[in-house]
Amino acid sequence: MFLDLDMFLPDFFMNKVEDINLEKLKQLGFDSIIPDLDNTLVGWRSRTMSDSVKKWIETAIESGFKLCIVSNCLLHGRVRFFGEMLGIPFVFRAIKPRKKSFMDALKILDSPPDRTVVIGDQVFTDVFGGNRMGFLTILVLPIDKKEFYATLIQRTAEKILLSGFRKKGVLKELCEESERPLIKTPKTNSSDEGKNRTLKKNQ
Numbered sequence: 001m002f003l004d005l006d007m008f009l010p011d012f013f014m015n016k017v018e019d020i021n022l023e024k025l026k027q028l029g030f031d032s033i034i035p036d037l038d039n040t041l042v043g044w045r046s047r048t049m050s051d052s053v054k055k056w057i058e059t060a061i062e063s064g065f066k067l068c069i070v071s072n073c074l075l076h077g078r079v080r081f082f083g084e085m086l087g088i089p090f091v092f093r094a095i096k097p098r099k100k101s102f103m104d105a106l107k108i109l110d111s112p113p114d115r116t117v118v119i120g121d122q123v124f125t126d127v128f129g130g131n132r133m134g135f136l137t138i139l140v141l142p143i144d145k146k147e148f149y150a151t152l153i154q155r156t157a158e159k160i161l162l163s164g165f166r167k168k169g170v171l172k173e174l175c176e177e178s179e180r181p182l183i184k185t186p187k188t189n190s191s192d193e194g195k196n197r198t199l200k201k202n203q
């Protein structure tokens with residue numbers, strides 16, 4: 001079976017969320033952001049968010065971006081805690097790279113895929129899922145080395161992929177000179193149907 005490795009390539013790669021230039025995203029035509037939670041905004045299982053991440057999100061909201069957390073975390077209370085703290089909606093138990101939860105988030109955000117950015121620390125869930133949806137995908141380094149055991153296994157395959165991308169010189173940082181990547185065509189199939197696990201804040 002032919003595997004399209006480009007589906008695992010993020011449009012941009014940054015060390016951390018706070019390094020993402022919001023003005024640049026706006027300039028490139030994006031107005032909605034779907035951040036992952038664990039190891040993207042906060043450490044795995046952590047209940048504490050750094051002031052710098054909080055500030056970045058506040059700035060995004062003040063700049064007019066719409067945000068919705070989409071997390072694979074199974075714990076409703078944990079994802080709601082951060083959603084409520086930040087004042088943004090969320091989708092938990094997302095089972096990324098499944099598309100259903102991303103589509104739920106698009107409905108909440110009232111945003112088309114080509115104006116939407118997904119940010120996450122994992123290639124096989126956040127980047128692959130985001131690319132399937134036709135989002136702009138930004139990969140960040142995981143905040144914490146501690147992870148769910150299944151994620152740790154995936155990291156080995158991820159390292160091999162990323163080192164291949166680095167060798168090819170296709171892993172790019174978002175910077176002032178960055179141009180908008182080609183708009184991807186969302187891949188459509190009907191295998192992503194599932195139980196609706198979307199919850200807006202305070203629900």
Ligand SMILES: [Mg+2]
Nearest residue numbers: 036038039121
């Ligand atoms: Mg994560």
